[in-house]
Amino acid sequence: MSNLIAIDETRLLNELNTLATLTHAEPADNGTAVTRIVFSDDDLRARTWLKELAVAEGFEIRDDAVGNIFIRWAGTEPDLPAVATGSHTDAIPHAGMYDGTVGVLGGLEAMRALKRTGLRPRRSIELVMFTSEEPTRFGIGCLGSRLMSGTLDPARADNLQDKDESPLSAVRTAAGFAGPLASVRLPANHYRAWIELHIEQGPLLEREGIPLGIVTSIAAPAGYRFTITGFGGHAGALLMPDRKDALCAAAELILSVEKHALATGAIDTVATVGTCDVHPGAVNSVPSRVVLQLDIRDTNPERREAVMQAVRRDCDDLRQRRKVTIVEELVNADAPAQSSPHTVQLLEAICAEQGIACKKMVSRAYHDSLFMARIAPIAMIFIPCRNGVSHRPDEYASPTDIALGTRVLAQVLAKLTSE
Numbered sequence: 001m002s003n004l005i006a007i008d009e010t011r012l013l014n015e016l017n018t019l020a021t022l023t024h025a026e027p028a029d030n031g032t033a034v035t036r037i038v039f040s041d042d043d044l045r046a047r048t049w050l051k052e053l054a055v056a057e058g059f060e061i062r063d064d065a066v067g068n069i070f071i072r073w074a075g076t077e078p079d080l081p082a083v084a085t086g087s088h089t090d091a092i093p094h095a096g097m098y099d100g101t102v103g104v105l106g107g108l109e110a111m112r113a114l115k116r117t118g119l120r121p122r123r124s125i126e127l128v129m130f131t132s133e134e135p136t137r138f139g140i141g142c143l144g145s146r147l148m149s150g151t152l153d154p155a156r157a158d159n160l161q162d163k164d165e166s167p168l169s170a171v172r173t174a175a176g177f178a179g180p181l182a183s184v185r186l187p188a189n190h191y192r193a194w195i196e197l198h199i200e201q202g203p204l205l206e207r208e209g210i211p212l213g214i215v216t217s218i219a220a221p222a223g224y225r226f227t228i229t230g231f232g233g234h235a236g237a238l239l240m241p242d243r244k245d246a247l248c249a250a251a252e253l254i255l256s257v258e259k260h261a262l263a264t265g266a267i268d269t270v271a272t273v274g275t276c277d278v279h280p281g282a283v284n285s286v287p288s289r290v291v292l293q294l295d296i297r298d299t300n301p302e303r304r305e306a307v308m309q310a311v312r313r314d315c316d317d318l319r320q321r322r323k324v325t326i327v328e329e330l331v332n333a334d335a336p337a338q339s340s341p342h343t344v345q346l347l348e349a350i351c352a353e354q355g356i357a358c359k360k361m362v363s364r365a366y367h368d369s370l371f372m373a374r375i376a377p378i379a380m381i382f383i384p385c386r387n388g389v390s391h392r393p394d395e396y397a398s399p400t401d402i403a404l405g406t407r408v409l410a411q412v413l414a415k416l417t418s419e
């Protein structure tokens, strides 16, 4: 690995640690807890801080109407489709400090390292920090890259509401992003190639002692909201035979999701009911309404849909037996993405030249790359994360792995910019 492009590992790690301080997460006793919800004060401070780093390096910066940040190092042939990299810095509540941030700050350091070599890039190299990769605030993930790739209708996006019923249109305008969302859309082939560096968020690389993953495909995520309505009442006076308990019905629905996901027998089918909002939420009141959010993913969208059909059959049974109403609302149902063979081969060649053990693999987590695949040839570089843990304060990637991933990213950017 001696002639891999050198990076400033100390600076990169310091910047990751600085970014991790831009949070209001309660301190954790098992790692660095980070919460950074899109357009929160922490998110806005992170954006300002990132732009300052970019301007200090002499790179051009711009925001689009939903707040995606573009940090560009102009090439000698600036009209050619650029080469791009990046990720996200927003974080779900009480998460870790490496999800997304390694791709943003690693991408910035890769560009700085290339600049330090005296490289004059032929194609511009662009670093993107996406708005709202996490679904936390507006219920759907990858807002910025969906709008960029035309996979989310701008009007629907602007009408998405957070838990305070504030629409995206108002929230983004208050954050200083007021242009028409339709202007976020980028044309197909806007980029020559898109590469995202990210922690694996799974255990395979660490388990197999391999320092670098090359993502060949990204599983297809889908999101649904189920509203179950029963008949509430006094926990003491409402007798059991007279009840239409929405939470008991929800409990059966949650178990139905688990049962049918397991029943496919495919390891790539995963389903999670991650939120359960109970109304009125009082210990001595029979729940009258429950809202569940379902996250279901598979490398095979047909198999994912078959699970949903089985769950729907169970919902029909629940409606009859428990005399509740169940309304299903589709949030998103996305196709999987394939990496570009050319970009995968470039990464494999770099690893072979440098004697780096690597593994081609599926990403079960989704990423903005899932949507960038619609407007550019993509690939992702994975680095190991300890015990495969992510979306938790004890999420951890080692300095060695972060540095190696960043160096390989710099190497592939150097190759792509000259193509």
Ligand code: HGY
Binding pocket: 133, 134, 135, 141, 364, 365, 366, 367
């Ligand atoms: O949920 C995901 O796969 C991503 O981390 N937002």
Ligand code: MN
Binding pocket: 099, 134, 391
């Ligand atoms: Mn995440």
Ligand code: MN
Binding pocket: 088, 099, 100, 133, 198, 367
């Ligand atoms: Mn991520």
